[in-house]
Amino acid sequence: MKTVSLQAIRNYDPETVAAAMDALLSPLGGIKAFICPGQKVLIKPNMLAGKAPEKAVTTHPSIVREVILRVQSVGAAAVVGDSPGIGSCRQVAQKCGILQVIEETGAKLATFAESVPIGGSGEGGHRLEVAQDVISADIIINLPKLKTHQMMGMTGAVKNMFGAVVGMRKPHLHLQAGADKARFACMLLDLCEKIKPALTIVDAGLAMEGNGPGSGTPVWIGALLAGDEPVAVDAAALELLGLPLTSCWTQQVALEREMKGSSLEQIQLVGTPVSDLRPARFLPAKNTDVNFGLPPLLKKRLRRSLSAFPKIDPRMCSSCGLCVKHCPPQAMTLDSKRVRIDLNNCISCFCCQELCPEGAIETQQGLLLRLADFIHGRT
Structure with a gap:
């Protein structure tokens, strides 16, 4: 049985965050249950892009500050790092307010510049490399932001670890999985x-709904979650939002693999009751894949009707070219200041949407996919 702690949080004021963190970690034994004096602790927030905290794109600086202070209180060294989708780690950390927290507390910034192999290939056959800063840490504390994710359904504990992969090695892993979301989830x-x-x-204080993880709508949930098993924490997060476990691809694959903490029956929820925290309404990411159990040949022929693809809103697009540069299969081109998408090569990873600084990329569902959502009441 895995324990996941939940705690209400009213705002991000330092005193409020400190009190909430006390109550959150107490059922787990406090921070000392995880860290020893003298250890090097890597704190891994979500620093997807250089957006202000009120955009709900990155882990809130107040949460990062409080965790740094608790690590230091044990006599351990705190290092904060991530590999952002756009821009350097330092630039993004400065824009989202995390660099100021690092400098104020005397912690250090890990820029995730050097990549090293992490061992043999995983169950999905992927050859994995991560930042040297991850390997050299004695302990890793995972600080995700709770957001919808257009490809995976939700980004939380498991998906946040993808930031340990350095820079342009991320698109390579997307290419390996192609349009197979289950395979990508297996890699994660x-x-x-x-x-x-x-x-x-x-950090589920100010979360993101809808068009996440970079262009969704900030929504106040007012909660923190904590645990030592990422899969169990994600299961609790989905329960908090009132979403089925199968709405998140990593959780669905974890259930199929019978991983520890993948089902609610294997989890003990402590702290603030979920019923007190669950929002009255939460808009999930759009469904992007359905196959009705069709044979592969027919599914291939009906791919555009059964799947979802990115669609550019020309009114919002600034023709910056970031989506073109970061598209894993190079299915996007910039022609006469207009972005064009080759849907035959698009793998529906939605990296373009995730990284678009203008929020100019929408999700366009195929006809049969929209019909399936209507039948199942997801519209």
Whole structure:
């Protein structure tokens, strides 16, 4: 039985965050249950892009500050790092407010510049490499932001570890999986298992719904979650949002693999009752794949009707070219200041949407996919 702690949080004021963190970690034994004096602790927030905290794209600086202070209180060294989708780690950390927290507390910034192999290939056959800073840490604390994710359904504890992969090695892993979301989810689970964060604390104060993880709508949930098993923490997060476990691809694959903490029956929820925290309404990411159990040949022929693809809103697009540069299969081109997408080569990874600074990329569902959502009441 895996324990996941939940705690209400009213705002991000330092005093409020400190009190909430006390109550959150107490059922787990406090921070000292995970860290020893003298250890090097890597704190891994979500620093997807250089957006202000109120955009709900990155882990809130107040949460990062409080975790740094608790690590230092034990006599351990705190290092904060991530590999952002756009821009350098330092630039993104400065824009989202995390660099100021690092400098104020005397912690150090890990820029995730050097990549090293992490061992043999995982269950999905992926050859994995991560930042040297991850390997050299004694302990890893995982600090995800709770957001919808257009490809995986939700990004939380498991998906946040993808930030340990350095820079342009991420598109390579997307290419290996192609349009197979289950295979990509399998890779994420393998990566998380190999990294083994000792503690995960999810920032679900100001979360993101809808068009996440970079262009969705901020929504106040007012919760923190914590546990030592990322899969169990994600299961609790889905329960908090009132979403089925199968709405998140990593959780669905974890259930199929019968991983520890993948089902609610294997989890003990402590702290603030979920019923007190669950929002009255939460808009999930759009469904992007359905196959009705069709044979592969027919599914291939009906791919555009059964799947979802990115669609450019020309009114919002600034023709910056970031989506073109970061598209794993190079299915996007910039022609006469207009972005064009080759849907025959698009793998529906939605990296373009995730990284678009203007929020100019929408999700366009195929006809049969829209019909399936209507039938199942998802519209």
